[in-house]
Amino acid sequence: MEALITNHVIKRYAQHVALQDVSITVPEKSIYGLLGPNGAGKTTLIRIINQIINADEGDIRINGELLAPRHIGSIGYLPEERGLYKKLKVGEQLIYLAQLRGLSRHDALNKIKHWIEKFEIRDWWNKKIEDLSKGMAQKIQFISTVLHEPKLIILDEPFSGFDPVNANLIRDEILELRQKGSTIIFSTHRMETVEELCDHIAMINKSKKILEGPKKEVKSRFKSNTFAVEHRGDFSLSSADFQIVSNRHTDDGYIETVIKSLNGKNGNELIQQLVPLTEIHGFRERIPSMNDIFIQLVNGASDE
Amino acid sequence: MNKIWLVVQREFLNRVQKKSFLIATILIPLIFPAIMAALIYLAKEQQKNASQEVIHFVDESGLINESDFKKFALRKFDGPIEDAKRAFSESGDFGLLYVPNIKLSDPTGISLYTKVNPSPSDVSDLESAIESRIREEKMSHFNIDQKILDSLKTNISIQSINLSASGQEKSTDTKVLFGIGMAGGILIYIFIFVYGAQIMQGVIEEKTSKVVEVIISAVRPFQLMLGKILGLASVGLLQFLIWIILISTVSSLVMGYFGLDMPQKEMMEQVANANEYNGNFINIITTLSELPVFYIVASFLFYFLGGYLLYGALFAAVGSAVDSPAEAQQFMFPITIPMLISYFALFTFILDNPHGPISIWLSIIPFTSPIAMMGRIGFGVPTWQLIVSMVSLIGGFMFTTWVASRIYRIGILMHGTKVNYKVLAKWFVMKV
Numbered sequence: 001m002e003a004l005i006t007n008h009v010i011k012r013y014a015q016h017v018a019l020q021d022v023s024i025t026v027p028e029k030s031i032y033g034l035l036g037p038n039g040a041g042k043t044t045l046i047r048i049i050n051q052i053i054n055a056d057e058g059d060i061r062i063n064g065e066l067l068a069p070r071h072i073g074s075i076g077y078l079p080e081e082r083g084l085y086k087k088l089k090v091g092e093q094l095i096y097l098a099q100l101r102g103l104s105r106h107d108a109l110n111k112i113k114h115w116i117e118k119f120e121i122r123d124w125w126n127k128k129i130e131d132l133s134k135g136m137a138q139k140i141q142f143i144s145t146v147l148h149e150p151k152l153i154i155l156d157e158p159f160s161g162f163d164p165v166n167a168n169l170i171r172d173e174i175l176e177l178r179q180k181g182s183t184i185i186f187s188t189h190r191m192e193t194v195e196e197l198c199d200h201i202a203m204i205n206k207s208k209k210i211l212e213g214p215k216k217e218v219k220s221r222f223k224s225n226t227f228a229v230e231h232r233g234d235f236s237l238s239s240a241d242f243q244i245v246s247n248r249h250t251d252d253g254y255i256e257t258v259i260k261s262l263n264g265k266n267g268n269e270l271i272q273q274l275v276p277l278t279e280i281h282g283f284r285e286r287i288p289s290m291n292d293i294f295i296q297l298v299n300g301a302s303d304e
Numbered sequence: 305m306n307k308i309w310l311v312v313q314r315e316f317l318n319r320v321q322k323k324s325f326l327i328a329t330i331l332i333p334l335i336f337p338a339i340m341a342a343l344i345y346l347a348k349e350q351q352k353n354a355s356q357e358v359i360h361f362v363d364e365s366g367l368i369n370e371s372d373f374k375k376f377a378l379r380k381f382d383g384p385i386e387d388a389k390r391a392f393s394e395s396g397d398f399g400l401l402y403v404p405n406i407k408l409s410d411p412t413g414i415s416l417y418t419k420v421n422p423s424p425s426d427v428s429d430l431e432s433a434i435e436s437r438i439r440e441e442k443m444s445h446f447n448i449d450q451k452i453l454d455s456l457k458t459n460i461s462i463q464s465i466n467l468s469a470s471g472q473e474k475s476t477d478t479k480v481l482f483g484i485g486m487a488g489g490i491l492i493y494i495f496i497f498v499y500g501a502q503i504m505q506g507v508i509e510e511k512t513s514k515v516v517e518v519i520i521s522a523v524r525p526f527q528l529m530l531g532k533i534l535g536l537a538s539v540g541l542l543q544f545l546i547w548i549i550l551i552s553t554v555s556s557l558v559m560g561y562f563g564l565d566m567p568q569k570e571m572m573e574q575v576a577n578a579n580e581y582n583g584n585f586i587n588i589i590t591t592l593s594e595l596p597v598f599y600i601v602a603s604f605l606f607y608f609l610g611g612y613l614l615y616g617a618l619f620a621a622v623g624s625a626v627d628s629p630a631e632a633q634q635f636m637f638p639i640t641i642p643m644l645i646s647y648f649a650l651f652t653f654i655l656d657n658p659h660g661p662i663s664i665w666l667s668i669i670p671f672t673s674p675i676a677m678m679g680r681i682g683f684g685v686p687t688w689q690l691i692v693s694m695v696s697l698i699g700g701f702m703f704t705t706w707v708a709s710r711i712y713r714i715g716i717l718m719h720g721t722k723v724n725y726k727v728l729a730k731w732f733v734m735k736v
Contacts, residue, residue, distance in 0.1 A: 014730070050521040052717070053736050077521045081719070083514030088318070099310050100522040144518070 001063060003028045003152055003183035004049065009058035011044055018044040019055070020207045026185060026200065028063075031178055033198035033215075034187040035290075037298055041207040042187040043080060046156050049185075050077050062152065073102035076150035080157045080187075082141055086130040090121075093129065094144055101148040108147070115143045119169075138166045146177060153177060155186040159193055171197065191291040201290070205298055215290070222288045222296070225261040227270055230254045230282030239273060241265045254281055307523045311531025312538065315506070319539045329543050333550045357398035359416075359430075362388045364405040367441065372433045375426070389417060398422075401430065408442055466684065481682035482655050488604050488678030489650040492611050493643060496674070499540050499612060500619035500639075504632060506532055507623030507716070516716045525713040529624075530705070533616040537609060603681050606694060611674025614701035615639060621708035624715030625723045625731075634724075646672035654679040668693045670700025707732065 004026040011019040019041045026032045036042050047053045049060060051067065060067040062074070084093055091112070098108035116122050119139055129137055138161075146153060155174075159167045174184050174197060188194060194201060194215075201218060203211040211218060226245060232254055237244055242265065247257035259270060267285055274280060288296075319325055356377040361368055362385050370378045376398070381388040385402050392400040400417040416422065416430065443453065464478055507529075510516040519528055622635040646666055654663045658680040666676035667685070673693050677685070685693075714731035721727065 014734070052517070052520055056735070072522055075521075077518065079514075079517040079521070081514045081517050083518075085515055086509070086513050092317075096310070096314050097518065097522070100307060100519065 001028050002026060002061075003030070003063060004185070005061045006045070006049070007059045007061070009045065009048060009055045009060065011041075011048065011053070012056050017207050019048075021058075022204065022207075022209045023058075024202045024209060024212055026183060028183055029178060029181060030183055030200045031174065031198050032183070032185045033194045033201040034185060034204065035189065035191075035194060035201055035294060036187075036204035037189060040204045042204055043156055045204070046077075046079075046154055046185075046187060049154060050075060073148060074151045076101075076145045076148065076153040078141065078145040078153075078155045078158055080160070082161075084129045084137060084141060084144070087128055089126050089128055090132070090140055091125040094140065094147060097144045098147045101150075103148050111147050111149070112143070115147065119143070135163050135166055138162050139169070142166075142170055142173065146173070146182075149182075151182055153182050153184045155184065157188055158186050159188065159190055189294075191289065191294055194290045203294065203297060210297055211293075218293065219287055219290075222293045224286070224288065225264075226286040227259050227261065227267055228282075228284055228286050229257050229259060229270075229274060229278075229280060231257065231274070231278040231280050233278050235274075235277035237273070237277070242270055242273065256282075258286065308527045308531045308534070311523065311528055312535040315532050315535025316538050319502075319536065320542065325539070325543075329546050330550070333547045333554065337554075358395075359399045359401050360388060360392050360395070360397060361401040361403065363403045365403050367406075367434065367437050368401075368403055369437060372437055373430070375429050392417060393419075403434070408438060408445065411438055478683075484600065484682040485655050485658070485679040486650070488600075488607075488681065489647070489654075489675045491604075492608050492674045492678055493647050495540060495544075495608060496611055496615045496643065499536050500615050503533060503536055503616050504619040504623035505629065506536075507620050507712075508626065508629060508632070511624065511716055511719075512627060520716065525716060526709045529617070529620050529709055529712050533613060533620060533705075536616070537612055540612065541609075600681055603690070604678060607674040607677055607697070610670075610694070610697040610701055614670060614674075614697065614704050615643070617701065617705040617708035621711040621715070621728075624712040625718075625728060627719065631723075635728075642671035643675070646675040650675055650679045658683040664689060668696060670697045670703075673697050673700075 002025050004024075006022060006024050009019050009022045011017070022041070022045060024034075024045075034042050034045070044053070048055050049067070051069065051072065062071050065071075088096070094112045095105060095108045098111065099105060103111070116125070121136070121139065124132065124136065124140075129140065132140070145155070153174075155170075158170055158174075162170060171193070174186075178184055186197075198215050200214050201212070202209055213221075230250065234255065237259070241261065241263050243260050243262060245258040245260050247255055250256050261270060267283065271280065271283060356375070358379055359373075359376045360379050360381050362381050362383070368378065368380075370380070378401075379397075381391060381400075388400055388402070398418060399422065402415045402417065404413045406413060411434075414434065416427065443450065510519070516528075523531075618639050622632050622639070625635065626632045649662070649666055649672070653660060654666065654676055657663060663676065663680060666672045667680050668689065674697070677690075677693055710732045711728055713736055714734055715723075
């Protein structure tokens with residue numbers, strides 16, 4: 001079952017097209033990374049899923065049902081532009097936001113209790129947001145996003161603006177929420193978090209989806225069949241199957257040579273060729289990082 | 305619907321739980337009378353304690369009698385006016401009054417020389433003192449006794465009676481109706497501005513604290529806007545209710561206190577002296593008691609709410625379009641103008657001529673009707689006009705709410721955009 005499907009979504013503004021035929025499929029219980037440079041259309045797509053704005057064309061399905069106002073209660077949303085009522089006390093604030101998502105006051109109270117125990121913030125209850133530190137307010141903001149136990153949690157740039165302690169806390173919570181059965185979509189342009197958390201990704205650039213799939217698949221799709229070999233002693237390789245791309249001296253006295261495989265030969269075959277030539281200390285296939293892929297795609301697109 | 309209710313509740317509690325609400329609600333009805341009392345007291349004291357200003361005078365007519373002038377101390381100067389002017393300019397005194405040898409039939413040429421401009425009341429005091437002196441002179445000239453003159457003087461007050469179609473008579477005191485119209489109009493004017501500004505401020509706060517995106521992912525922008533407007537309306541109604549209760553309790557307490565405290569004799573004297581006044585007073589009381597109180601209160605509440613809703617939506621739209629209250633100034637103009645027009649119209653001609661064509665039109669056009677109709681309501685408004693006015697006010701606030709919500713839904717998500725009327729128009733037609 002898919003937690004979310006967007007089907008050929010188009011959103012036009014007077015001056016430009018914000019989303020051009022964007023279809024994504026978010027599997028249930030996945031952590032789905034929505035990547036793309038600033039202004040690519042991520043936030044527009046997220047706002048459409050949150051029913052803040054409407055798509056001009058295309059439809060959106062949540063667990064197979066067409067998106068409707070009743071889904072508000074099963075979505076948790078942390079926008080990029082976030083904030084809380086400054087003058088409102090923490091407790092009242094959390095209750096109000098939960099009530100707007102359809103929880104009764106009683107249910108909201110019970111669920112808040114769980115979170116304030118968990119984050120050990122019991123004595124904040126009667127404090128106004130303006131009296132809290134920024135980090136404290138961020139915790140409250142996160143609680144308000146997940147308080148109503150949404151099946152689908154959408155976080156727009158969750159790690160920007162959060163201090164490292166809270167960012168870690170949120171990372172742990174994201175993993176735990178997934179464990180409990182929630183699906184998490186987050187948009188980011190910080191590739192290290194994608195690397196660490198996501199199991200699925202989609203990339204949006206210039207209002208189009210340019211890439212989508214499980215992270216592993218995407219990475220192997222972008223494999224360039226290159227290997228990095230750490231060795232001692234120079235060698236030259238004269239082979240039709242392998243080609244030296246670069247080499248450099250490492251800090252610990254080895255040489256790292258990058259070799260590209262040309263005719264679909266695998267690592268074992270390369271090692272066989274190398275063994276007589278040099279003393280191998282390290283060997284690994286170079287898998288592209290999400291960062292490499294991201295930059296390659298975005299730059300490639302702008303080169304067109 | 306449920307969500308609008310949640311927003312209404314939240315807005316209501318936010319305001320009512322503030323200390324400032326409690327303070328304002330309790331103190332304003334006490335502070336205003338207190339300030340007024342203090343001012344009156346100070347003015348009285350000032351009058352009592354003020355040392356009399358000295359006026360020199362040169363009298364060639366023999367008309368001036370020092371004891372006629374209560375406000376000023378007059379000092380006679382014997383000699384020609386030129387010398388008097390010189391002497392006056394060297395003194396530190398207030399003025400120099402010159403009365404040439406005038407004819408009683410043509411008393412011209414009286415002048416007052418001063419170093420600073422005299423106030424109109426000073427001049428008219430002097431004028432009336434001389435006028436009454438001339439009048440006495442004329443009377444003795446014509447051999448008329450003061451007693452005869454007094455007996456000629458009559459004081460009449462016309463009792464205005466409404467004759468209804470069924471032949472029922474109802475006496476009214478137009479001053480009371482005037483007062484009701486004025487008070488109603490002013491209250492609505494103040495309420496719309498004070499609470500309208502609060503709506504706007506609330507919207508700007510939501511925008512700048514950036515909580516708004518979280519909220520509108522859970523409620524429609526329209527629901528949020530309407531909830532805010534209605535929530536503040538309920539705060540306003542509560543505040544009014546408390547004021548009415550407070551003012552009536554305080555004033556009845558005060559009246560009771562003075563009524564009991566006044567010595568019997570003095571009271572009897574006052575009653576005897578105030579026969580004429582008493583007639584008026586009875587008239588006022590009967591007018592008040594015969595006024596259709598329910599009708600007036602109900603229409604006040606209607607126009608109060610209607611006007612507030614009509615303008616409240618516009619205030620919300622302005623708040624949504626800007627990032628700070630200072631920026632909001634540029635959009636306040638079109639909101640303020642119709643309010644000001646109806647406010648000034650209230651004083652200049654609606655209350656004087658409540659059944660004139662302009663008064664009628666202003667009381668029907670929804671942007672001016674809340675204030676204008678309150679000015680007319682006491683004088684009796686034909687039912688059809690009232691219905692047309694109410695229907696167009698309802699239509700009016702539905703219209704402004706619709707217009708405002710189209711700007712609001714876009715505006716609240718826009719940060720740091722330079723907004724002018726063209727941009728607002730673009731937002732208005734924009735799809736979401």
